[in-house]
Amino acid sequence: xxxxxxxxxxxxxxxxxxxxxxxxxxxxxxxxxxxxxxxxxxxxxxxxxxxxxxxxxxxxxxxxxxxxxxxxxxxxxxxxxxxxxxxxxxxxxxxxxxxxxxxxxxxxxxxxxxxxxxxxxxxxxxxxxxxxxxxxxxxxxxxxxxxxxxxxxxxxxxxxxxxxxxxxxxxxxxxxxxxxxxxxxxxxxxxxxxxxxxxxxxxxxxxxxxxxxxxxxxxxxxxxxxxxxxxxxxxxxxxxxxxxxxxxxxxxxxxxxxxxxxxxxxxxxxxxxxxxxxxxxxxxxxxxxxxxxxxxxxxxxxxxxxxxxxxxxxxxxxxxxxxxxxxxxxxxxxxxxxxxxxxxxxxxxxxxxxxx
Amino acid sequence: xxxxxxxxxxxxxxxxxxxxxxxxxxxxxxxxxxxxxxxxxxxxxxxxxxxxxxxxxxxxxxxxxxxxxxxxxxxxxxxxxxxxxxxxxxxxxxxxxxxxxxxxxxxxxxxxxxxxxxxxxxxxxxxxxxxxxxxxxxxxxxxxxxxxxxxxxxxxxxxxxxxxxxxxxxxxxxxxxxxxxxxxxxxxxxxxxxxxxxxxxxxxxxxxxxxxxxxxxxxxxxxxxxxxxxxxxxxxxxxxxxxxxxxxxxxxxx
Numbered sequence: 001x002x003x004x005x006x007x008x009x010x011x012x013x014x015x016x017x018x019x020x021x022x023x024x025x026x027x028x029x030x031x032x033x034x035x036x037x038x039x040x041x042x043x044x045x046x047x048x049x050x051x052x053x054x055x056x057x058x059x060x061x062x063x064x065x066x067x068x069x070x071x072x073x074x075x076x077x078x079x080x081x082x083x084x085x086x087x088x089x090x091x092x093x094x095x096x097x098x099x100x101x102x103x104x105x106x107x108x109x110x111x112x113x114x115x116x117x118x119x120x121x122x123x124x125x126x127x128x129x130x131x132x133x134x135x136x137x138x139x140x141x142x143x144x145x146x147x148x149x150x151x152x153x154x155x156x157x158x159x160x161x162x163x164x165x166x167x168x169x170x171x172x173x174x175x176x177x178x179x180x181x182x183x184x185x186x187x188x189x190x191x192x193x194x195x196x197x198x199x200x201x202x203x204x205x206x207x208x209x210x211x212x213x214x215x216x217x218x219x220x221x222x223x224x225x226x227x228x229x230x231x232x233x234x235x236x237x238x239x240x241x242x243x244x245x246x247x248x249x250x251x252x253x254x255x256x257x258x259x260x261x262x263x264x265x266x267x268x269x270x271x272x273x274x275x276x277x278x279x280x281x282x283x284x285x286x287x288x289x290x291x292x293x294x295x296x297x298x299x300x301x302x303x304x305x306x307x308x309x310x311x312x313x314x315x316x317x318x319x320x321x322x323x324x325x326x327x328x329x330x331x332x333x334x335x336x337x338x339x340x341x342x343x344x345x346x347x348x349x350x351x352x353x354x355x356x
Numbered sequence: 357x358x359x360x361x362x363x364x365x366x367x368x369x370x371x372x373x374x375x376x377x378x379x380x381x382x383x384x385x386x387x388x389x390x391x392x393x394x395x396x397x398x399x400x401x402x403x404x405x406x407x408x409x410x411x412x413x414x415x416x417x418x419x420x421x422x423x424x425x426x427x428x429x430x431x432x433x434x435x436x437x438x439x440x441x442x443x444x445x446x447x448x449x450x451x452x453x454x455x456x457x458x459x460x461x462x463x464x465x466x467x468x469x470x471x472x473x474x475x476x477x478x479x480x481x482x483x484x485x486x487x488x489x490x491x492x493x494x495x496x497x498x499x500x501x502x503x504x505x506x507x508x509x510x511x512x513x514x515x516x517x518x519x520x521x522x523x524x525x526x527x528x529x530x531x532x533x534x535x536x537x538x539x540x541x542x543x544x545x546x547x548x549x550x551x552x553x554x555x556x557x558x559x560x561x562x563x564x565x566x567x568x569x570x571x572x573x574x575x576x577x578x579x580x581x582x583x584x585x586x587x588x589x590x591x592x593x594x595x596x597x598x599x600x601x602x603x604x605x606x607x608x609x610x
Contacts, residue, residue: 089407092407092409095408095410096559098555107373108369115362122358142368142372152554153379154552154594156591156593167368168368168369171368174361202442204462204463204518207462211462
């Protein structure tokens with residue numbers, strides 16, 4: 001079963017429900033009245049369509065069906081978490097009585113078994129949510145496996161685990177079309193490149209959060225991948241690439257802006273920080289405008305959040321030390337209101353554009 | 357296509373586990389880091405979880421600290437030694453950018469020479485409250501150089517460690533400025549700093565844990581209850597080779 005086809009079917013069902021509801025409202029207001037013949041023709045068409053979708057994809061065609069589905073999802077999430085907790089605690093209880101070979105076999109088998117479970121759920125045409133849940137559990141099990149294996153075998157930690165986790169997440173994400181795993185995989189691979197560079201420089205690989213400039217090339221590459229593979233990937237995945245690229249890059253800039261950096265040796269530390277904050281503000285604004293152009297709400301929200309954080313950090317650097325605190329927060333509040341007015345104006349323009 | 361992706365994902369899991377096993381095999385092919393018997397003073401029983409039967413020992417070690425304090429930088433990790441270990445100590449300490457230069461430096465992985473019941477313990481250990489007789493006495497980027505310097509494998513082990521650089525322009529206690537900023541070297545950790553105890557040795561230590569223990573903090577252990585033979589192999593990673601239970605009187609072996 002194609003995951004995208006199921007998603008599109010659910011979206012179509014939702015659109016049909018909205019259309020029927022709006023049509024009923026128009027009829028009630030006397031704006032539009034279909035003839036009985038048209039009405040029955042329309043009903044027959046939609047009933048056939050919805051019934052076909054329900055049989056083929058198991059989509060929810062009513063509100064109550066949707067609510068029950070959500071209830072089932074929440075119950076399965078809680079149940080799954082409880083079952084995994086039970087299994088982990090049970091393993092803790094017997095772990096010391098198991099020979100090393102059995103320990104390694106259990107650790108290796110756990111992610112593989114969960115992956116097989118995801119595939120079985122997929123083959124049985126289960127809801128995408130359950131497939132995603134099992135795939136996510138497989139990813140978590142793989143993370144736990146390498147941690148526990150390192151502990152049991154007394155291995156020194158290595159940056160290559162990030163590569164393993166990232167590749168696993170990416171492969172499973174592409175197999176089932178899962179955005180969360182794709183995002184996790186991309187961030188892990190971005191972190192891997194930074195850790196590897198740091199390791200080649202002779203530093204401890206896990207210290208890459210102290211050298212966040214090493215994350216920026218990877219983040220830029222992630223943001224540019226949808227341009228490089230124009231038209232090849234799905235819209236959802238392109239968004240994940242951009243969101244991960246923007247999120248990682250802006251976070252790296254934010255950390256640099258608070259700690260100074262080595263790449264601008266000629267500048268005073270304060271000047272270095274201010275430079276990064278202003279670059280961060282500009283990049284955040286660019287992400288907002290790019291998000292607006294792509295009609296991607298998530299990208300716009302990410303850019304706006306980053307813009308506000310960078311602005312706050314800069315204002316804090318300028319004013320916090322010498323200004324009375326009440327005045328500082330007053331100015332922050334007024335700045336937020338000013339930003340609100342700017343965004344309102346942008347929104348109005350966008351709405352006008354949409355209406356024209 | 358989906359099956360190919362899933363097979364590749366399963367392959368990643370298998371390769372990762374296989375890689376771990378190959379590293380263990382390589383590590384245990386030669387006890388290059390040394391073979392030594394440590395007691396409960398140096399290897400504290402770690403509690404993982406209340407119901408866990410897994411047995412893990414945490415390595416407790418000491419280092420001669422600057423100013424003879426209980427907590428502080430290593431006395432022998434001076435700027436010359438830090439430069440030898442690969443830290444860029446070339447920026448003058450009086451420069452405005454010195455602080456950001458030195459504080460943004462991550463730790464560096466090094467090899468540490470750990471001395472057991474040696475001069476460092478005799479000189480400093482007698483005056484300290486801490487009981488561990490394992491002392492970090494030197495560090496280098498090349499483990500072979502350390503081994504040449506400390507050839508006695510019964511008393512010196514070579515293991516992996518992390519060293520970080522500190523930039524001190526304020527005193528830790530009162531926050532006052534010292535006459536001039538200075539660089540300090542800290543041993544952040546040795547790694548792995550925990551040793552998993554496999555069967556059958558794990559059962560022996562579990563019994564001791566059940567019958568009451570000082571817990572992972574062995575600083576107060578006066579009479580150790582067990583001794584563990586630990587090897588550091590070709591990758592300078594440890595493993596347990598044997599466990600002895602010591603009698604409570606301190607004499608004999610059970």
